Structure formats: structure tokens, C-alpha cells
Amino acid sequence: MKSKWLTITGFILAAGVFILLLSTYTIDETEQVVITRFGKVIGETLKEPGLKFKYPIIDMVNKFPSNLREWDGEKGELPTLKKKYIWVDTFARWRINKPVLFFQTIISVENASDIMADIIDTAVKNVIANTEIIEAVRNSDRKMDSRTDIKDTKSVKATESREHHVALGRTEITSRIFNQAKPKLAEFGIELVDVKIKRINYREDVRASVYDRMIAERVQIVEKFRSEGRGEAQKILGEKEKKLKQITSEAYKTAQILTGKADATATKIFADAYSKDPDFYSFVKTLDVYAKSLDGDSSLILSTDSELLKYLKDLK
Amino acid sequence: MAWDWEKLQENQKKSKKTQGSDGIGPPDLEELGNKIKNIKFPGGPFILSILIVLGYLGYSMVYQVKLREVGMIQQFGKFVRKTHPGLHLKWPNGIEKLTIVNVDGTRRTEFGVTTGRTDRRMTGGEVTYRRGMEAALMLTGDLNVAIVPWIVQYKIKDPEKFLFRVYDAEGLLRDLSEAAMRLVVGDRSVNEVINEREEIATQCREVLQKELDNSETGIRLVNLELKKTNVPTKVQPSFNAVNKAEQEKETMILTAKKDYNQAIPAAKGEAERTIRAAEGYSLDRINRAEGEASKFTALYNEYAKAKDVTKRRLYLEMFIDVFPKIGQKYLIDSSQKNFLPLLNIESKKGVTK
Numbered sequence: 001m002k003s004k005w006l007t008i009t010g011f012i013l014a015a016g017v018f019i020l021l022l023s024t025y026t027i028d029e030t031e032q033v034v035i036t037r038f039g040k041v042i043g044e045t046l047k048e049p050g051l052k053f054k055y056p057i058i059d060m061v062n063k064f065p066s067n068l069r070e071w072d073g074e075k076g077e078l079p080t081l082k083k084k085y086i087w088v089d090t091f092a093r094w095r096i097n098k099p100v101l102f103f104q105t106i107i108s109v110e111n112a113s114d115i116m117a118d119i120i121d122t123a124v125k126n127v128i129a130n131t132e133i134i135e136a137v138r139n140s141d142r143k144m145d146s147r148t149d150i151k152d153t154k155s156v157k158a159t160e161s162r163e164h165h166v167a168l169g170r171t172e173i174t175s176r177i178f179n180q181a182k183p184k185l186a187e188f189g190i191e192l193v194d195v196k197i198k199r200i201n202y203r204e205d206v207r208a209s210v211y212d213r214m215i216a217e218r219v220q221i222v223e224k225f226r227s228e229g230r231g232e233a234q235k236i237l238g239e240k241e242k243k244l245k246q247i248t249s250e251a252y253k254t255a256q257i258l259t260g261k262a263d264a265t266a267t268k269i270f271a272d273a274y275s276k277d278p279d280f281y282s283f284v285k286t287l288d289v290y291a292k293s294l295d296g297d298s299s300l301i302l303s304t305d306s307e308l309l310k311y312l313k314d315l316k
Numbered sequence: 317m318a319w320d321w322e323k324l325q326e327n328q329k330k331s332k333k334t335q336g337s338d339g340i341g342p343p344d345l346e347e348l349g350n351k352i353k354n355i356k357f358p359g360g361p362f363i364l365s366i367l368i369v370l371g372y373l374g375y376s377m378v379y380q381v382k383l384r385e386v387g388m389i390q391q392f393g394k395f396v397r398k399t400h401p402g403l404h405l406k407w408p409n410g411i412e413k414l415t416i417v418n419v420d421g422t423r424r425t426e427f428g429v430t431t432g433r434t435d436r437r438m439t440g441g442e443v444t445y446r447r448g449m450e451a452a453l454m455l456t457g458d459l460n461v462a463i464v465p466w467i468v469q470y471k472i473k474d475p476e477k478f479l480f481r482v483y484d485a486e487g488l489l490r491d492l493s494e495a496a497m498r499l500v501v502g503d504r505s506v507n508e509v510i511n512e513r514e515e516i517a518t519q520c521r522e523v524l525q526k527e528l529d530n531s532e533t534g535i536r537l538v539n540l541e542l543k544k545t546n547v548p549t550k551v552q553p554s555f556n557a558v559n560k561a562e563q564e565k566e567t568m569i570l571t572a573k574k575d576y577n578q579a580i581p582a583a584k585g586e587a588e589r590t591i592r593a594a595e596g597y598s599l600d601r602i603n604r605a606e607g608e609a610s611k612f613t614a615l616y617n618e619y620a621k622a623k624d625v626t627k628r629r630l631y632l633e634m635f636i637d638v639f640p641k642i643g644q645k646y647l648i649d650s651s652q653k654n655f656l657p658l659l660n661i662e663s664k665k666g667v668t669k
Contacts, residue, residue, distance in 0.1 A: 010362055028393035029480035051392035068531055069483040070491065091491045093531065137455045137502045144457050144505035170499060193531075196495040200455055200502075207461065211550045214460050214506075218554035222561040229565030233572035240576040244583050251587030255594030262598030266605030273609035276616055283627065284615065287634045299644030308635055309647060 022056035032066040034103050035059050045099045064099045071116045078128045089199040094192050101189030123180035138166040373408035384420035417475040422538050428452020428465035454498050460506040463546045468493050469539040477534030485533040496524040513542040
């Protein structure tokens with residue numbers, strides 16, 4: 001019968017396919033596989049993606065991710081060196097580099113996250129507890145333009161105290177955390193790639209006082225600007241006064257020199273001319289004086305002896 | 317196949333009795349499902365399910381890659397080829413798996429920026445840093461608090477890396493981006509954070525791209541842009557006051573300069589005038605002196621030739637000028653010794669003293 005044939009072939013085919021399916025598996029680009037037989041690890045870790053074969057049923061396929069994964073750390077408040085609390089959020093990147101070890105110790109990716117939380121969070125706490133806030137915030141000893149620096153010697157000290165020398169910096173701190181956590185995670189077949197501080201901040205209740213400090217700092221800068229402005233203005237006004245005095249006095253001086261020279265020159269000219277005959281000069285000048293000083297208001301008494309009237313009396 | 321179909325149709329028409337089914341089939345074929353239940357022939361559901369499976373496989377063999385996309389094909393999990401826009405064939409699902417990645421499109425992620433629709437709705441269009449604020453709130457190098465919102469635009473440069481090397485590459489981008497920004501801002505004072513946005517963006521972009529390359533994310537940054545950086549709302553007035561004070565300082569200096577400029581050039585002019593006047597005086601004095609001197613010299617030269625006559629002439633000429641102008645003239649005879657008989661020559665005036 002056709003139908004019976006068909007059924008039998010169908011069953012055989014189905015069974016074949018079933019067994020084939022049981023003895024094959026695939027490895028994705030992002031996976032690696034450990035084969036276990038009755039719970040015992042068989043052979044090396046398989047990392048090459050593609051179609052693979054195994055013994056059906058007795059061999060178990062255990063897949064683990066092979067790509068880089070991220071672990072998001074616990075966000076929380078941590079005490080720093082001076083018992084000040086800061087809020088830190090870290091993350092780390094990791095991959096499973098020894099899947100057999102991973103399989104034997106942890107089994108699942110979810111558990112891995114818990115174990116990493118234990119190890120990395122502890123490392124973060126340890127390192128942060130031994131550093132000052134500034135070390136975790138700054139990355140280098142770069143000189144900053146904070147606008148607070150004032151040229152006066154008095155205020156310089158005040159700003160210097162805030163200018164902290166950065167010995168470690170964030171990169172160094174995270175690498176310390178990394179160095180603490182890496183060997184511990186290696187025991188679980190996990191390769192820690194890096195640890196980074198995602199966010200770092202003041203605790204909510206500290207923020208208010210930080211804001212107050214920021215305001216105070218600004219107020220001080222405001223006053224600095226105001227007094228600088230006044231100072232500059234006074235300087236300019238002083239300069240103006242000085243300049244004015246200088247200009248007028250210099251002009252006066254020049255004028256005096258000029259007039260003096262002119263007088264001297266004139267005197268010389270007169271002297272040169274008149275010294276030819278001083279008597280004649282007196283005569284001419286005296287005549288001038290008469291001519292200028294005698295007028296309608298003057299009275300003149302002349303004797304007939306005088307040069308003018310002598311001919312009036314007798315003609316010699 | 318035609319034979320199977322005919323038989324199937326026949327069976328469906330013939331009988332309405334129920335029979336167990338394996339329940340395979342797409343959801344929109346409810347009607348067909350009912351018909352399957354009615355099939356009596358034992359080979360029927362089996363063949364039908366094979367047909368459905370074959371149809372599904374056939375359907376999964378054809379795919380389209382749209383513009384700006386690439387199709388990533390994995391054969392039994394192994395990446396085998398990358399296909400470009402167009403219609404393509406592949407082995408059916410189960411053998412080859414297709415992942416479509418948009419590679420040309422620029423993607424964008426924001427940190428503390430409130431252009432997102434959800435935020436708009438939450439605050440009624442008002443721009444606040446509500447939801448993303450924590451991402452933008454950071455410590456500056458002088459331990460102040462600043463709000464630094466920014467956006468990152470990126471493309472998938474290498475879809476192979478993007479898909480296979482890193483789990484959730486875009487999530488990683490977000491975290492790396494926050495870490496990089498805080499690293500850069502952590503080394504700057506709050507003033508620099510507010511005033512040097514460009515520099516920060518450039519530096520952050522460098523740091524971030526390096527991290528992305530190191531982790532083989534296959535992501536290339538297109539743009540990293542800082543939005544308006546600020547300080548927390550509570551502190552803002554004091555920062556504005558600083559800006560204002562700076563302006564005030566400028567104003568004070570400029571006012572003083574104005575005074576200076578008002579006075580000095582005028583004073584210079586006045587000084588110039590004083591000097592010019594003195595020069596004028598000098599010229600006047602010397603010219604007059606020279607004039608007088610040369611007049612005297614000329615006179616003297618003539619006088620020297622005939623001293624007596626000239627002297628007399630000058631004397632008498634003076635009297636010619638002066639005598640008529642004199643008011644009271646008294647003539648006295650030289651022989652009168654006792655008292656002076658006065659003669660009023662000019663009787664017209666009739667003045668007696």
C-alpha cells in the first residue's frame with residue numbers, strides 16, 4: 001500500500017532527522033562551548049563557530065558567551081580617606097577566558113555577576129577608602145584656570161591650600177581596583193578587562209554645603225573683580241592727574257625759557273646798538289620822555305635863560 | 317505534489333469528523349486548522365505540516381537588504397558573509413541566520429539633554445534637567461559641581477565587530493561615554509567646564525574613540541557635542557554675579573579711561589597754546605628790539621656826521637611837538653631875582669593856580 005510505505009519512510013526519516021539533530025549543535029560567533037559527558041568535561045573548549053557533532057544524548061553542550069561583556073557595579077556611598085562619603089558608580093568589562101574553569105566554579109552568567117559584585121565592589125571600597133576625593137576626581141596634575149587666583153600675596157595662600165597636588169589620579173585608582181580584582185576573578189575563569197568609574201559625586205546631603213562653598217567662592221571672586229575695577233580706575237585717574245600736571249608745567253617751563261631767551265636777545269640787541277654812544281642814547285631817550293610825558297595837564301615854567309627862550313630876551 | 321493536494325481537498329470535503337492535530341501552522345490559518353481537524357486520512361496532517369515547514373523555509377530563503385543596511389549571514393552560527401542592499405537568497409533558517417544592521421544611519425544618544433519626547437511630556441515642554449540630570453551632574457577638578465549635558469552621534473563602522481565581539485555595544489558606549497566625560501571634566505575647573513566646551517568635547521571624543529576601538533565595538537564616533545554647561549540652579553546666581561562683576565570692573569576702568577581721555581588731549585592743546593604764545597612774545601620782543609635798535613643806529617649814523625646841529629634840531633623838534641600841548645606855560649625873566657612875575661601866555665584857558 002502506498003500509504004503504508006509513505007508512513008514507514010516518514011518514520012524512518014523522522015527518526016534519522018531526530019538523531020541527527022541530537023548529535024549536532026552550532027556555536028555562534030559570540031559563544032564558546034564546553035562538552036561534558038555524564039558531568040565530566042570532555043576535550044578542549046570549543047571556540048570556533050559553526051556546525052559541530054557530538055554523541056547524541058550522552059554528551060551535554062554547555063554554552064558560554066565569548067564576547068566582551070559589561071558588569072555594572074553597585075552604585076553607592078563609600079567613605080574616603082578623610083571619612084567623607086562620596087557616591088560612586090563603577091562598571092567593569094569582562095569576558096570568560098577559561099570556560100572550563102568558569103563552568104566548574106560558577107556555571108552561569110547570572111552567578112558570575114554576583115561574584116563580580118562581591119570582588120569588584122570590595123576592591124572599590126578598599127581603594128576608595130585609602131584615597132582622597134580629589135584623587136578620584138582628577139586624572140592628572142594639570143594646571144587649571146580657576147579664575148580664583150589673585151595677584152595679591154595675601155590671597156595667594158588661600159587659593160594654594162585648595163590647589164591639591166594630584167599624586168594618583170583616576171586612572172591610577174581604577175587600575176589599583178583592577179589589579180586587586182583581576183587575580184581573584186581569574187580563579188573563576190573570568191578575565192577582567194578593565195574597571196572604570198562611571199560616576200562620582202557628592203552625597204545628597206553634602207551637596208548643599210558644597211553649593212554654599214561654591215557660592216562663597218564666587219562671592220569672593222565678585223569682590224575681587226569689584227575692587228580690581230576700583231583699583232584700576234583710581235590708577236588711571238592718578239595717571240591722569242600726573243599727566244595733567246606734567247603737561248601744564250612742561251608748557252610753563254618751555255614758555256618761560258622762550259620768553260627769557262627773547263628778553264636776553266632783545267637786551268643784547270639794544271646794548272649792541274646803544275653802546276655806540278650812550279650819551280646820545282640818553283639824549284634821544286630823554287627827548288622821548290619829554291614828548292610822551294608833557295601834555296595839557298602839565299605846567300612848564302621856563303626862564304629866559306633857557307635854550308628855548310634865550311632869543312626872547314636878547315639876540316646875541 | 318498535485319496528487320497530495322487533490323487528495324487533501326477530497327478528504328476535507330468528505331468528512332467532518334475530528335481528529336488530533338499537531339497544531340503546526342501560522343496563526344492566520346484558523347480556518348485551515350479547523351479543516352485539518354477534519355482530516356481522516358493518516359498521511360494528511362503529516363504532509364501538511366511538512367508543506368508548512370517547507371513553505372516557511374522557502375520564505376526564509378529570500379531576504380531584502382534595504383539602503384544603508386547590511387545583511388550579516390551566519391551559517392550554523394559562524395559568520396560567513398556580508399550582503400549589501402538588494403534582494404538575496406540564503407539557506408533557510410536553521411542553517412543560515414540573518415541579522416540586518418543599519419550601518420550608514422547616524423545614531424544618537426544623549427546624556428542629561430532633555431530633547432527626548434518623554435522628558436518633554438513630563439515637564440510640559442519646559443526644558444529642565446530632570447530625568448537625565450544624574451548623567452550630566454559631575455564633579456570638576458576643583459571639587460565643584462557642574463551640569464554637563466552632551467550628545468554622542470555614532471555610526472556602526474564594522475558590523476562584524478559590533479555584533480560579535482561585544483555584548484550590547486551600544487550600552488557599553490553609554491557607560492564608556494559617561495566615564496570618558498567625567499575623566500575629562502574631572503581635570504578641569506568649573507570655569508573651564510563652562511567656557512571651554514569645544515576643547516572638552518574634542519578631548520572627550522578622542523578618549524572615547526580610543527576606548528571604543530580598544531574594546532572592538534565597531535563603533536565610530538561621528539560627533540560629540542557639549543550642550544550648554546552650567547552649574548546647579550542654586551549656585552547659578554552667584555556665577556552670574558561674577559560675570560556681572562567682571563562687567564562692572566570693565567565699566568569702571570572704561571569710565572576712568574574716559575575721564576583720562578577727556579582731560580589729557582585738551583590739556584595738551586592748552587600747553588601747546590601757552591608755548592605758542594611764548595613763542596609769539598619772543599618774536600614780538602626780538603622784532604621790536606631789532607626795529608628800535610636799527611632805528612637808533614640809523615639816527616646815530618646821521619648824528620655822528622653833524623653832532624651839534626643834529627642835537628639842537630632834535631631838541632627843538634621835540635619842543636615843536638610838545639610845547640603846544642602843554643597846558644600852563646610860565647616865562648620868567650632871568651634878571652628878576654626876588655619873585656617870579658608870572659605871565660599867563662595862554663589867556664584863553666584863564667586858569668589860575
